[in-house]
């Protein structure tokens with residue numbers, strides 16, 4: 287049996303008095319795309335940060351390909367596309383600079399890019415269809431293009447696990463479709479992808495499985511099953527049934 291790509295075991299996280307995650311358990315096998323669904327404040331970003339080792343759980347463990355988050359970050363096994371609000375878009379970096387950051391772990395201390403680094407960046411930019419935007423300032427891209435630049439950073443890094451925190455927020459339908467196709471292609475190549483979204487209609491197209499989060503994992507399974515109205519009502523309250531496909 288293969289080692290799971292992501293194993294979140296009984297993870298509990300508090301911020302002071304606030305309980306953000308409560309004995310959360312998730313196991314994801316290689317090559318799977320999993321959508322993470324839950325209301326605002328249900329702990330989705332905290333789960334990503336716990337998987338990245340950016341918040342330390344009060345209890346429980348996280349393993350990436352059987353290794354600790356810290357080790358996985360160091361080896362470049364895990365790539366993270368944070369929520370847009372967490373990034374300073376005024377920082378004077380070109381799209382190419384952002385993608386090259388994925389190569390830092392492959393370079394020496396002086397961070398001198400070799401041919402192999404430049405080739406990996408070229409390939410990643412091509413993969414996300416941003417070759418023509420390589421020298422543009424990252425802040426001057428559209429929201430969807432910015433997200434793709436961060437996915438390219440993960441590709442250049444050689445990450446086998448990608449975490450995307452709300453990649454469809456503020457993105458038009460065309461960009462959403464482009465990103466969905468890209469994520470499906472990356473998973474067909476073996477990447478394991480965990481992606482949070484409030485856009486429920488996209489989930490069955492995007493994901494092989496879905497997790498319904500409300501500090502703890504309420505359900506994890508086939509997207510059609512997980513997103514049944516009764517289950518959504520558990521996670522979002524009864525008025526979700528009148529809200530349509532965006533929660």
Ligand SMILES: Nc1ncnc2c1ncn2[C@@H]1O[C@H](COP(=O)(O)OP(=O)(O)OP(=O)(O)O)[C@@H](O)[C@H]1O
Pocket residue numbers: 301302304305306324325326327328329330331332333
């Ligand atoms: N740095 C922090 N300090 C204190 N409380 C925090 C912090 N970050 C998150 N929280 C709280 O922890 C809980 C979970 O937040 P989290 O951001 O993980 O939820 P989320 O599901 O990602 O929400 P959203 O969909 O709005 O992004 C919320 O109650 C939030 O207010």
